[in-house]
Amino acid sequence: MADIIGIIQVKGGVGRSTIATNLAAQLAAEAPTALIDCDLPQGTSASWYALRCQASLATGLTLATAVDHAELVTLCGRLAVDNRYLIIDAPPRLAEMTRAIIVMSRLCLIPLGASASEIWSTTDLMKSIAEARQYRPTVDARLVWNRFRANTREAQELSDAVGRELGLPELVTKLGYRVAYSEALARGVSVGEWSDRAAREEMTRLVGEVRSIMKGETT
Ligand SMILES: Nc1ncnc2c1ncn2[C@@H]1O[C@H](COP(=O)(O)OP(=O)(O)OP(=O)(O)O)[C@@H](O)[C@H]1O
Ligand SMILES: [Mg+2]
Numbered sequence: 001m002a003d004i005i006g007i008i009q010v011k012g013g014v015g016r017s018t019i020a021t022n023l024a025a026q027l028a029a030e031a032p033t034a035l036i037d038c039d040l041p042q043g044t045s046a047s048w049y050a051l052r053c054q055a056s057l058a059t060g061l062t063l064a065t066a067v068d069h070a071e072l073v074t075l076c077g078r079l080a081v082d083n084r085y086l087i088i089d090a091p092p093r094l095a096e097m098t099r100a101i102i103v104m105s106r107l108c109l110i111p112l113g114a115s116a117s118e119i120w121s122t123t124d125l126m127k128s129i130a131e132a133r134q135y136r137p138t139v140d141a142r143l144v145w146n147r148f149r150a151n152t153r154e155a156q157e158l159s160d161a162v163g164r165e166l167g168l169p170e171l172v173t174k175l176g177y178r179v180a181y182s183e184a185l186a187r188g189v190s191v192g193e194w195s196d197r198a199a200r201e202e203m204t205r206l207v208g209e210v211r212s213i214m215k216g217e218t219t
Contacts (some may be wrong), residue, residue: 011121025190031084051188102132
């Protein structure tokens with residue numbers, strides 16, 4: 001049975017596609033993986049995948065798209081047969097789609113930047129998580145800090161306060177602000193396949209953390 005990982009957030013531009021594509025590339029190197037782009041017509045993950053195919057780098061990874069929650073549920077059932085991991089790049093709105101992703105996912109990752117607007121939008125998302133928990137109380141949703149400025153006290157204080165207020169666990173690994181993320185995305189590669197060692201190492205740590213959460217090794 002496939003593990004489903006949903007990358008959700010109601011605000012745009014927070015790093016959903018960045019995390020989805022990097023996770024997909026790294027997990028596909030280990031086991032058959034499908035990347036499902038639900039953020040159409042924008043289709044960032046789908047465009048990234050098209051470039052990846054042109055560069056003959058898509059071994060182990062397939063791409064699918066879904067426009068609504070009904071299509072997504074059917075698609076996941078089909079793709080779960082032949083894949084070990086399904087990575088869902090969620091749209092910024094569409095409450096029904098987001099709820100379906102939360103209910104189906106073994107793990108939901110919520111990218112978040114240390115800015116007020118991104119934090120307010122996560123408060124909106126809490127409603128969808130609460131609704132999904134009525135169907136499945138064991139929903140596991142965790143924050144992932146993105147574009148995090150580790151050396152600023154403000155960012156650290158903000159992240160502590162948000163963690164407390166939202167009551168959501170967060171990944172230990174935080175992604176820094178690095179041009180490698182946009183350079184890799186624009187070329188159909190992961191940061192693991194790009195030249196910035198710091199980005200490569202933090203993404204490897206993030207994927208390792210995700211794996212251990214799914215194995216139940218990290219609470
Ligand atoms: N940690 C980071 N450092 C630098 N740039 C980043 C980082 N994370 C994401 N970006 C860049 O910010 C832009 C938005 O990121 P991304 O596309 O992953 O967000 P999204 O939530 O999927 O946005 P959208 O609403 O457009 O789908 C992209 O150009 C991406 O390369
Ligand atoms: Mg996106």
